[in-house]
Amino acid sequence: MTLINIRDLGVTLTTPLFSKLNLTISASDRIGLVAANGRGKSTLLRALAGEVDTTEGQITSARGVTIGHVTQHIPPDLMTLSFHDAVSGGLPQEQVTAESWRVDMLLDMLEVSEDIRHRPLSELSGGWQRLALLARVWIREPDVLLLDEPTNHLDLERIAVLENWLAGLPRETAIVIASHDRAFLDSVTRTTVFLRPERSQSFALPYGKARLALNEVDASEERLYQRNMKVAQQLRQQAAKLKNIGVNSGSDLLVVKTKQLKERADKLEDASRPAHRELSSGNIALANRGTHAKVLLSLDDTEVTTPDGTLLFKSGKQHIRQGDRIALLGRNGVGKSCLVTLLKAAIDDPSAAGSIRATPTLVLGYADQALNMLQTDETPLAAIIRRFDISDQQVHTLLAGAGISITMQQRPTSLLSGGQKARLGMLVLRLMAPNFYLLDEPTNHLDIDGQETLAEELTSKNTSCVLVSHDRSFIRDVANRFWLIEKRKLIEVDNPEGFFASFG
16 A cells, blocks of 8 residues: 655755655555765755745655654653653643553554653663654554664664564564664565666665665666767767868868757756765774784773772683774673773873773774763864864865865864764874774764775774774674673674674
């Protein structure tokens, strides 16, 4: 049964976000939306929910279809409510009391503990807030569920719960998901839509296979483009020869023929422009200044504790060498972030490092998931000038390359999008020219292109790093060593797959 019909849909702001989108959303569909940062995913979901108008085309919904839209941001008026009350508030007012059992059943399915249920959302992590908003929307059981970046701020355990919950929804429910999480898309979707400024593409395949199919389409278009450009060049060369002959002979027929050849060349070039040649969201580049030291950090049975001194685990004897890209694996609360904090402290102040020893030539590049290196009231321009001896013109060029326009360069960093902040943070790291990176959730807010570029930078430049990430694809792409924290011990494993599979 067709629930929503999309025909020749497009949205243009200052430039086209996407265009010529044709899609039918039917009962039981599982659709993934993929696009670069700021290229229309959220806008399309809002249009499907009837919250914004489109520039061209039309959206037609079947009579009586209900739509639930889970946005990226939590409405401020919900933050003072408890998790349970925020969810029950999604019910019609007359049903809140009689149907409260449905709230409890849903929270059981999402594995929300009693403690979490009764705490205000303002006291909970971003991941729990996202789940509360999801549950609030789903409690009405809409026919179409729209999810905007649902895995943002979720750890691997919560992502697994979300995947299992989505798999258990009624078969007739249609789900449309905008996400940059490749592994999540592969797990929960069966159709992939790539939004593009020209000729958006869709494939009846999950993300990984759809990406390969899209690459084939792009490669075919590129070959056709190159052939047509050669033909257009030949037409222009013929036109130039005929023009010279026509001028010398005074032949009006040759002048007309010259004009026709030029028009054919123009039309061929316009019609052949590849759809995949779109603007980048901004460059990502890293530096690796290198060091002669083979061992960068050594841990001698380091005790990792909570701030109040409770032992979380012991490291045993461990060494981090040049070229090691170590992924820290472990469930929430086992001490991954505490270990990162200890490593940073040992590098910042070797004299107080204790059982962690850092080579004196180590230059740290550190980025936490909140990008605290960036001051929200400082402009991107000031953020670079304050740290580095670079001319204003060079800074403007670097920031523009990172996807931050001249206008945005002189506005507070708080006004940047998540993707722009992430790219600004990567630019700061690059200019520091480190030889060792500590990265805590570095792919937060990066689109798929940004994730892949960052992974390529880390691997191709043979950087050394320790990273914490909930992005399974990124871990697989980047890490060459894996430290697993469990049962109060740090052990090395050959690969992360057993840990990933442990979430079921």
